[in-house]
Amino acid sequence: MSKELSKREENYSEWYNELVVKADLAEHSAVKGCMVIKPYGYAIWEKMQQALDKMFKDTGHVNAYFPLFIPKSFFSKEASHVEGFAKECAVVTHYRLKNGENGEIVVDETAKLDEELIVRPTSETIIWNTYKGWIQSYRDLPILVNQWANVVRWEMRTRLFLRTTEFLWQEGHTAHATAAEAIAETEQMLNVYAEFAEKWMSIPVIKGIKTPNERFAGALETYCIEALMQDGKALQAGTSHFLGQNFAKAFDVKFASKEGKQDYVWATSWGVSTRLMGALIMTHSDDKGLVLPPKLAPFQVVIVPIYKGEEQLAQISEVVKKMKKAMEAKGITVKYDDRDTQRPGWKFAEYELKGVPVRIAIGARDLENGTVEVARRDTMEKETLQQADIETKIEHLLEQIQDNLFQKALSMREAKTYKADTYEEFKQVLEATPGFVLAHWDGTAETEQKIKEETKATIRCIPLNNKQEAGTCIYSGKPSTQRVVFARAY
Amino acid sequence: MSKELSKREENYSEWYNELVVKADLAEHSAVKGCMVIKPYGYAIWEKMQQALDKMFKDTGHVNAYFPLFIPKSFFSKEASHVEGFAKECAVVTHYRLKNGENGEIVVDETAKLDEELIVRPTSETIIWNTYKGWIQSYRDLPILVNQWANVVRWEMRTRLFLRTTEFLWQEGHTAHATAAEAIAETEQMLNVYAEFAEKWMSIPVIKGIKTPNERFAGALETYCIEALMQDGKALQAGTSHFLGQNFAKAFDVKFASKEGKQDYVWATSWGVSTRLMGALIMTHSDDKGLVLPPKLAPFQVVIVPIYKGEEQLAQISEVVKKMKKAMEAKGITVKYDDRDTQRPGWKFAEYELKGVPVRIAIGARDLENGTVEVARRDTMEKETLQQADIETKIEHLLEQIQDNLFQKALSMREAKTYKADTYEEFKQVLEATPGFVLAHWDGTAETEQKIKEETKATIRCIPLNNKQEAGTCIYSGKPSTQRVVFARAY
Numbered sequence: 001m002s003k004e005l006s007k008r009e010e011n012y013s014e015w016y017n018e019l020v021v022k023a024d025l026a027e028h029s030a031v032k033g034c035m036v037i038k039p040y041g042y043a044i045w046e047k048m049q050q051a052l053d054k055m056f057k058d059t060g061h062v063n064a065y066f067p068l069f070i071p072k073s074f075f076s077k078e079a080s081h082v083e084g085f086a087k088e089c090a091v092v093t094h095y096r097l098k099n100g101e102n103g104e105i106v107v108d109e110t111a112k113l114d115e116e117l118i119v120r121p122t123s124e125t126i127i128w129n130t131y132k133g134w135i136q137s138y139r140d141l142p143i144l145v146n147q148w149a150n151v152v153r154w155e156m157r158t159r160l161f162l163r164t165t166e167f168l169w170q171e172g173h174t175a176h177a178t179a180a181e182a183i184a185e186t187e188q189m190l191n192v193y194a195e196f197a198e199k200w201m202s203i204p205v206i207k208g209i210k211t212p213n214e215r216f217a218g219a220l221e222t223y224c225i226e227a228l229m230q231d232g233k234a235l236q237a238g239t240s241h242f243l244g245q246n247f248a249k250a251f252d253v254k255f256a257s258k259e260g261k262q263d264y265v266w267a268t269s270w271g272v273s274t275r276l277m278g279a280l281i282m283t284h285s286d287d288k289g290l291v292l293p294p295k296l297a298p299f300q301v302v303i304v305p306i307y308k309g310e311e312q313l314a315q316i317s318e319v320v321k322k323m324k325k326a327m328e329a330k331g332i333t334v335k336y337d338d339r340d341t342q343r344p345g346w347k348f349a350e351y352e353l354k355g356v357p358v359r360i361a362i363g364a365r366d367l368e369n370g371t372v373e374v375a376r377r378d379t380m381e382k383e384t385l386q387q388a389d390i391e392t393k394i395e396h397l398l399e400q401i402q403d404n405l406f407q408k409a410l411s412m413r414e415a416k417t418y419k420a421d422t423y424e425e426f427k428q429v430l431e432a433t434p435g436f437v438l439a440h441w442d443g444t445a446e447t448e449q450k451i452k453e454e455t456k457a458t459i460r461c462i463p464l465n466n467k468q469e470a471g472t473c474i475y476s477g478k479p480s481t482q483r484v485v486f487a488r489a490y
Numbered sequence: 491m492s493k494e495l496s497k498r499e500e501n502y503s504e505w506y507n508e509l510v511v512k513a514d515l516a517e518h519s520a521v522k523g524c525m526v527i528k529p530y531g532y533a534i535w536e537k538m539q540q541a542l543d544k545m546f547k548d549t550g551h552v553n554a555y556f557p558l559f560i561p562k563s564f565f566s567k568e569a570s571h572v573e574g575f576a577k578e579c580a581v582v583t584h585y586r587l588k589n590g591e592n593g594e595i596v597v598d599e600t601a602k603l604d605e606e607l608i609v610r611p612t613s614e615t616i617i618w619n620t621y622k623g624w625i626q627s628y629r630d631l632p633i634l635v636n637q638w639a640n641v642v643r644w645e646m647r648t649r650l651f652l653r654t655t656e657f658l659w660q661e662g663h664t665a666h667a668t669a670a671e672a673i674a675e676t677e678q679m680l681n682v683y684a685e686f687a688e689k690w691m692s693i694p695v696i697k698g699i700k701t702p703n704e705r706f707a708g709a710l711e712t713y714c715i716e717a718l719m720q721d722g723k724a725l726q727a728g729t730s731h732f733l734g735q736n737f738a739k740a741f742d743v744k745f746a747s748k749e750g751k752q753d754y755v756w757a758t759s760w761g762v763s764t765r766l767m768g769a770l771i772m773t774h775s776d777d778k779g780l781v782l783p784p785k786l787a788p789f790q791v792v793i794v795p796i797y798k799g800e801e802q803l804a805q806i807s808e809v810v811k812k813m814k815k816a817m818e819a820k821g822i823t824v825k826y827d828d829r830d831t832q833r834p835g836w837k838f839a840e841y842e843l844k845g846v847p848v849r850i851a852i853g854a855r856d857l858e859n860g861t862v863e864v865a866r867r868d869t870m871e872k873e874t875l876q877q878a879d880i881e882t883k884i885e886h887l888l889e890q891i892q893d894n895l896f897q898k899a900l901s902m903r904e905a906k907t908y909k910a911d912t913y914e915e916f917k918q919v920l921e922a923t924p925g926f927v928l929a930h931w932d933g934t935a936e937t938e939q940k941i942k943e944e945t946k947a948t949i950r951c952i953p954l955n956n957k958q959e960a961g962t963c964i965y966s967g968k969p970s971t972q973r974v975v976f977a978r979a980y
Binding site for chain 1: 517519520521524525526527528529532533535536552553554555556557558559560561562563564565566577578579580581582583584585586587588593594595597606607608609616619620623629635639640642644656658831
């Protein structure tokens with residue numbers, strides 16, 4: 001398979017699709033809409049999981065596991081939830097197959113379920129049905145639980161990582177004695193997500209709240225982090241919901257307060273998914289392939305020997321062995337690719353495609369000079385360095401790359417953030433220079449809906465601590481007190 | 491809820507069911523046959539996962555993720571596989587719900603799938619269908635992939651952890667160029683499982699191979715580890731399968747050898763599941779509750795202060811803080827339970843129920859004497875120790891407990907392992923003193939089946955490196971060259 005990718009400028013969408021497959025991240029499966037996450041892609045997801053899981057535990061959360069299936073009737077219990085979710089789902093109706101007449105297998109019609117089961121699209125209902133048994137008094141609160149799981153939302157048009165019928169995610173579900181505590185939890189987890197996006201993924205995000213239109217089905221308030229991709233489209237990278245007492249009321253979950261009063265429990269839920277892989281790819285990568293921030297790279301450094309004959313390879317390998325050990329002692333992950341089945345040039349292209357942050361090449365002349373050639377993936381710059389203390393130099397370089405990727409993504413976002421004061425200007429910006437468009441909005445769902453229908457742009461969020469300024473809605477001309485963030489989005 | 495459990499001697503089965511729920515490990519969910527794994531139980535499973543995952547990676551394996559759903563037709567492709575598996579499955583037939591007439595939601599009959607999807611009971615078929623695209627030549631081999639996932643096998647009679655409709659597991663699926671390499675992989679993973687069982691879970695296991703009757707559907711050889719529970723019933727704790735070229739042929743996966751010849755690829759698969767939680771509980775626990783080997787305990791040490799008044803608590807807490815820090819520096823996990831809502835006696839019973847390996851109590855007199863009271867969960871022994879260097883003493887004690895649990899389980903197994911030379915004797919042993927029964931068998935499936943029907947005992951395995959001795963089959967009287975391991979099993 002050729003390593004050549006389409007160019008971003010020419011066909012961004014093709015470029016993305018090819019990159020995901022060629023860099024061995026994921027591929028389409030035999031099941032429509034479901035992906036196979038390949039080992040290299042899964043290794044990145046594991047790094048994300050480890051970092052997030054630690055952040056969740058450091059903020060007092062524990063993991064648990066709830067059933068894959070949800071009884072159909074559960075969805076009807078929370079009225080707004082069913083409207084938002086229950087429609088496009090995988091429905092289990094039978095529990096047995098049998099041999100058919102021609103050697104094929106068929107569904108055993110006698111094994112029909114009394115009540116259909118839905119493959120979870122999200123777990124609020126089954127979890128709050130469980131919490132009913134866990135919560136009697138204020139002593140049982142808060143409950144700070146997270147689940148790592150697969151979920152299914154039937155999708156007609158899918159794209160690897162960005163929108164798939166099955167995806168992997170984590171969903172936090174917490175229960176609290178007061179609204180204030182639940183809101184604080186919702187905001188805390190939003191901050192955890194933002195920190196993860198910026199410090200680990202090197203993706204700058206805007207923290208904000210969704211408009212009522214864009215809220216999670218069943219939430220009183222949805223907080224989100226919004227990122228901007230290189231093509232100027234927005235991507236929602238994580239959400240944290242204040243659910244009020246909606247699910248507690250739907251599943252009758254009450255607690256006795258210190259004063260002995262009965263009240264419904266307050267809830268939050270929050271999640272990020274394998275969609276983050278899509279955000280990671282689209283924020284940093286280039287026409288040569290993936291670009292990974294060092295903190296999430298399955299291996300941070302690849303070493304390629306350039307040699308003629310076994311003897312030279314043995315001499316190089318001896319030096320490499322020591323360098324590798326010294327780097328590993330610093331917690332740097334290193335791969336030494338001494339395969340003789342591929343040429344150096346092939347390997348260089350391969351690791352560029354796979355986004356390995358640092359490549360070290362070492363040849364015969366380097367042995368004589370005590371040097372190595374170091375190439376960084378983010379800028380494609382090369383320099384010749386002395387082997388002495390290489391581990392410290394690489395350690396610093398990895399930090400620089402991590403920072404540089406963030407700064408580059410931030411500059412890109414800033415360059416693609418526009419203000420529009422009239423609807424004409426707004427539409428023109430969307431067409432000519434896609435990005436975040438800051439514009440005044442009259443605060444009504446009707447206006448939001450009209451703009452969406454006419455331009456495909458949605459309100460990504462109302463930023464937290466948003467600057468207040470008097471203006472007029474670009475659509476209705478009515479007065480407005482702040483600009484909100486519009487964009488076309490994934 | 492009372493902490494009192496049924497007694498093992500009186501009702502082993504009730505004791506187990508109560509223990510799982512009361513120790514906060516798992517509970518039944520609203521979905522028949524599916525369990526909720528509660529945070530304390532899930533924390534133990536996470537420790538298991540971490541240890542196993544490291545062992546898999548240390549032996550060269552990588553993780554990946556394959557779809558939850560499998561097209562129905564895939565099951566028909568490998569003839570023996572469909573016989574063993576495809577029958578009791580969750581079948582997805584529709585992909586949409588809609589609002590019904592009375593406000594309830596109903597299945598949208600217009601959204602019927604052309605081909606039904608099966609929720610994976612195991613993933614050989616979908617994975618080998620994927621490998622077809624990954625393998626062209628010997629250079630692509632071996633593929634050493636593992637998946638952590640949920641699977642569903644419809645069960646009519648379920649028990650928490652031991653047999654549930656949905657369970658969590660890992661499934662390794664490897665592809666090799668030669669039969670010898672695949673067999674070596676199968677045996678390597680059996681050894682990994684045995685080491686994990688013995689070193690981490692403190693459960694002695696017999697390594698062996700299954701009879702053809704008991705083989706995995708589609709395997710040429712199934713290796714297993716078999717453990718013995720306190721009630722004398724056996725539990726299969728892990729399996730590793732040599733699949734030959736069966737799945738490669740079913741999904742047409744060929745490779746070009748170094749010499750340019752086309753051949754089908756050789757396969758293995760291997761797995762352990764949340765069933766291990768059941769084995770862990772039933773091997774070590776007692777009438778007071780769970781007993782955990784230190785290496786798998788969510789926290790290894792609990793410290794309980796015994797005090798009157800705030801001032802005394804403050805003095806105790808100061809000492810505890812230092813001890814805790816010193817222990818944590820050694821990698822020991824410690825919980826300090828200074829809640830004022832519960833009395834010490836209640837806490838003691840709680841942590842005995844939850845199987846915390848070591849309890850440290852510290853009161854006013856201990857402050858004066860520079861001592862603490864240390865109680866170990868496995869033997870229920872208590873001793874008074876000087877606070878000085880407590881971290882080293884506890885470190886050694888935890889190692890002792892880990893070893894002691896293994897030795898105790900080994901002694902139990904040895905005491906419950908019998909020889910039987912006649913069918914009468916065999917039946918009597920099974921009734922009077924359940925355990926492993928070593929007996930001669932004529933090697934036929936018919937005899938095995940008859941014995942199973944008449945006694946409910948199955949051949950658990952033919953041990954590896956089994957001692958060869960001449961004898962006669964207990965059932966048929968025909969000649970036999972070795973004893974095999976019989977037992978009634980979970």
